[in-house]
Amino acid sequence: MKKALILSAFALALGAQAQTATPGTGTSATGGQSAPMAQPGAGTRNAETRKDDKIARGDRKFIENAAESGMFEVQAAQLAASKATDAQVKSFASMLVDHHTAANNELMQIANAKGVELPAAPPRGKRKDVEDLGKKNGAEFDKEFMREVGIKAHEKDIKLFEKASKDVKDAQLKAFVDKTLPTLREHLAQAQKLPQSGKNSAAMGAGKS
Template sequence: MKTTRVLALPALLALALGLGAAQAQSTPGTGTSATGGQAAPMAQPGTGTRNLPVKADKVARGDRKFIEEAAGSGMFEVQIGQLAAAKANDANVKSFASMLVDQHTAANNELIKIANAKGVELPAAPKRALRRDIEKLGKKNGDEFDRDFVRNVGIKAHEKDIKLFEKARKDVKDADLKAFVEKTLPVLREHLAAAEKLPQSGKNAAAMGAGQR
């Protein structure tokens, strides 16, 4: 009897393993990957992959390019704004940075919805040059940090954004995208005007110097 039990054990184990493998193969929706783990969930907006199965060919090439550029610029504004909101020395610069974060985040979220509806793939991060700008600013401190943030982000970056949106205002074909441009362009102009009023912009000092001549 002992011999019979010992011989039966391997057979039982083989049967159990075979049943387990059959169940794993027949169970729907397990989402297993080639590595044996669960498949990755559907990508979230702005991760560099589409998260809705919509054909991107319904969007004009120029419209798609604008969406990608505006998304990258918007992410840059939020990330560098967060840095300045935490690190700026001047309270007014901190407040300006926080405003940029809030308003560019809202615009980014709206653009994400449009991109998802059109099936347009969004960049996962700002362009490399913009990421380097964030790193360079992060190495500065005090008044130098405030001045560079206001002049390079508050003024130069917004001047560039405004040109991008003004061109898109004339060129984009999609109605939803046109509405987004019309809504966002005045906000960008307000950001530029607010930056120019800050002492760190150098605009006020230049105007005062001209008035004293």
């Protein structure tokens, strides 16, 4: 009899322990997903979207590349908006912050809808570029920013978006590309007009001859 009571008590204890180990699903607004959501790239979101994730591999790659480039340009432009000495460079940098931030936010919404995980920061090489830019001052800083971000980064962006305009398969992504591409071209055109870019001076010299 005593042995039966002991076994019964042991079984009850195991049952209570099992109930305690099972987390409740109503403890958070996200249905218990708060921990995975805090870590981008965790398996929870992937499991939810994998069933209807129909985005092509090329489209996914473009989203990732465009996001990395956009984040780099926002970081560099934020730096220039506060550090540039020339008023025109400051104004150009502020415009880039506004436009690229808006584009990045729209791209993030598309990525979330398609189940694409975006990088948390630009690639290490791009972060190093921003750090190196921050070490420069005065006119040297202005020229470096205009050459590397105003000209080179936008030339690269335009090629990326022009290719995507022809190749991407997702209709929502295609609409984003076609809407953003003219803005990138306008950024490049404005950058080329500023003497700090090193582009306009040659054109002006050619016009005078």
